[in-house]
Amino acid sequence: MYSVSSPSEASRPFLTWQRILDWSQEHYRCRVFSKDEKIPARPGLLYLVQKGSVRLVGSAQVSATGNSRLPRISPEEAFLGFVGAGQPFEIVAQSPFTLQSYAHVDQTSVVWMYWHDLDNWPHFRREVLDAFRYQHQRKLLWLSTLGQRRTIDRLLGFLTLLIEEFGEPCENGYFLPWSLTHAQIGSAIGSTRVTVTRLMGKLRQKGLIYTQGDNLLCLPAESIAHR
Amino acid sequence: MYSVSSPSEASRPFLTWQRILDWSQEHYRCRVFSKDEKIPARPGLLYLVQKGSVRLVGSAQVSATGNSRLPRISPEEAFLGFVGAGQPFEIVAQSPFTLQSYAHVDQTSVVWMYWHDLDNWPHFRREVLDAFRYQHQRKLLWLSTLGQRRTIDRLLGFLTLLIEEFGEPCENGYFLPWSLTHAQIGSAIGSTRVTVTRLMGKLRQKGLIYTQGDNLLCLPAESIAHR
Numbered sequence: 001m002y003s004v005s006s007p008s009e010a011s012r013p014f015l016t017w018q019r020i021l022d023w024s025q026e027h028y029r030c031r032v033f034s035k036d037e038k039i040p041a042r043p044g045l046l047y048l049v050q051k052g053s054v055r056l057v058g059s060a061q062v063s064a065t066g067n068s069r070l071p072r073i074s075p076e077e078a079f080l081g082f083v084g085a086g087q088p089f090e091i092v093a094q095s096p097f098t099l100q101s102y103a104h105v106d107q108t109s110v111v112w113m114y115w116h117d118l119d120n121w122p123h124f125r126r127e128v129l130d131a132f133r134y135q136h137q138r139k140l141l142w143l144s145t146l147g148q149r150r151t152i153d154r155l156l157g158f159l160t161l162l163i164e165e166f167g168e169p170c171e172n173g174y175f176l177p178w179s180l181t182h183a184q185i186g187s188a189i190g191s192t193r194v195t196v197t198r199l200m201g202k203l204r205q206k207g208l209i210y211t212q213g214d215n216l217l218c219l220p221a222e223s224i225a226h227r
Numbered sequence: 228m229y230s231v232s233s234p235s236e237a238s239r240p241f242l243t244w245q246r247i248l249d250w251s252q253e254h255y256r257c258r259v260f261s262k263d264e265k266i267p268a269r270p271g272l273l274y275l276v277q278k279g280s281v282r283l284v285g286s287a288q289v290s291a292t293g294n295s296r297l298p299r300i301s302p303e304e305a306f307l308g309f310v311g312a313g314q315p316f317e318i319v320a321q322s323p324f325t326l327q328s329y330a331h332v333d334q335t336s337v338v339w340m341y342w343h344d345l346d347n348w349p350h351f352r353r354e355v356l357d358a359f360r361y362q363h364q365r366k367l368l369w370l371s372t373l374g375q376r377r378t379i380d381r382l383l384g385f386l387t388l389l390i391e392e393f394g395e396p397c398e399n400g401y402f403l404p405w406s407l408t409h410a411q412i413g414s415a416i417g418s419t420r421v422t423v424t425r426l427m428g429k430l431r432q433k434g435l436i437y438t439q440g441d442n443l444l445c446l447p448a449e450s451i452a453h454r
Contacts, residue, residue, distance in 0.1 A: 058370060063380055064382070064383045064426075064435060078373070092364040092367060094391075097388075099367060099368075129356035130356070133359045135363055137319040140319060142370065143285060143305060143307050143308075144286065144287045144307065145287045147305020148303050153290050153303075160323070188374055190376060
């Protein structure tokens, strides 16, 4: 449906990707992270997920209650999405907001480079920019669902978008291949762990979601747009 | 702070931009819209705002309560942001979500083209892609603030980001040069018109926002990151 070229590994000229991996090994620009390890990413650099999955997290220091007597225990962290294998990401820092990246699964491998390193691979640069364009489109859809007033609608919209993008087929639909805690889900949709747990129960009762295997989230096939 | 090249008109080679405008006139690919007029944009095409401001709106048909007896009056529309002069935009359609674009002010002028039209202007294509990359970064910050649990924090974060990006200097800070209704603000932060009106009053009392002239929103200079 998108006119953006699919950034999946299948469609990427294997030679370029292999050359970039070789280059990153040679220049020590590749590192493997374990689950939930923080990736020390800096603004201005470009990162590519070679394997595994990266979790982007944002924190906002904006608080309308900053001058109250209650100390804020910690800034609120919001789950901003996954970056899957073959996809680029970058970190923005714009006070009062900061972005951070974590390996979401074990053995997540990340390659980094300066933008000018891409001068060697102009076609690859365009692929990277197209991938960001695609990610931007997904975030617009994400914002569409977060504008919904009812938390349960935001929750279902959020899960639908996530599984639509990253889901893998299973017997009755598609499942998200990585776990996500109720606290993480709550942080994405402006709600709390407790509320998410309660609403997930409701969605399950209505047959709109189910879980399989090691507590992985699934959606019935009919809720997922043709991919 | 960003490494993205600024897409402002000042930094754009004047000749390219002028050539594109000439081309769009020649090919009848330019149209002027009046305030709140819908721009009949289609997925797969590229749109450039030449003058004025475009409002992006998303609607989600995802509803966890779809099988209730209560008819939904209309799908909820969420305000997804502005696209200012010199900036590109595109429309994504991915069931169950749809995006729409409206002229936000009178005399908004929009140019459109196919992506392959950009083959004539490879440097301009890169500028367009860099602009989308910048817009993606802004949306990640926007998602960071929407993850905040308290509606008043989301509201203040949302206004801060908007005025940071589009604000113009005034006596005591920066003001948003376009009006935005409380219903539109509510639709962006997952709240209602009534709640936004109440919380805007609170923010005004605390001196965190103020209005000037024709009910335009302002933030004190110290709340805006150095631009």
